[in-house]
Amino acid sequence: MLKKFLYLILVPFFISSCSYFQNQTNKKNTIHEVDTLVDFTSVDAFPLFPNCTEIPSREKQQICFQMEMSQHIYASLKKHQLNALELVNDTVLVKLKVNAEGKTTLSNVEISEDTKNKFPQFDSILRVSISHIPILKPAIKRDMPVTTQFVLPIILKN
Structure with missing residues (x-):
């Protein structure tokens, strides 16, 4: 009688324990690795003006932009008369930001003091x-619109 009682208790225990381990191994197999390394220095697609969207090549889209x-x-700078009495030969670095909605803003202007004195209104004209x-089509990284920043050199010569 004691043997039957032990069998009734132990057999369901062994059956349930085997299925427990089987479920654990299935759960381990269904976990997917997530790529957590993201290169924040590049984008999958550059911000684009409306007439650049039809270009198929990524490199040509960047050039078009x-x-x-x-x-x-x-x-826009040609519309304003930037006249200097002295010789001007300088490069101005303009840092622009295109946000995730496609709006372009001015982040920073790197201009020499000499050029700034010759053209004091240059910053405001540029803004x-x-x-x-x-409004541009924003840059894309992993199928999500992202904010990008880039530098545009402007060469001033007279």
Whole structure:
């Protein structure tokens, strides 16, 4: 009788314990590794002006973006008369930011003191010019729109 009682208690225990271990191994197999290393220095797609979206190549899209941005800022600067009595030969580094909504803002302007004295209104003209840039398609990283920052050199010569 005692043997039957032990069998009734031990057999269900062994059966349930075997299925317990089987479920544990299945759970381990279903866990997926997540790639946590993200390169924050590059994007999958650059911010784009509306007429650059049809270009299939990533490199050509970047070139199109740079050309459109340069043309827009140079056209805006041409509207203003930047006259200097002295010789000017300088490069101004303009740091621009395109946020995740596609709005372009001016982050910083690196300009020499000499050029700043010759063109004191240059910063404000540049800010107005950048505020008139149309809304862009933002940069994409892992299928999500992200904020990007880049430097645009502006060469001033007379």
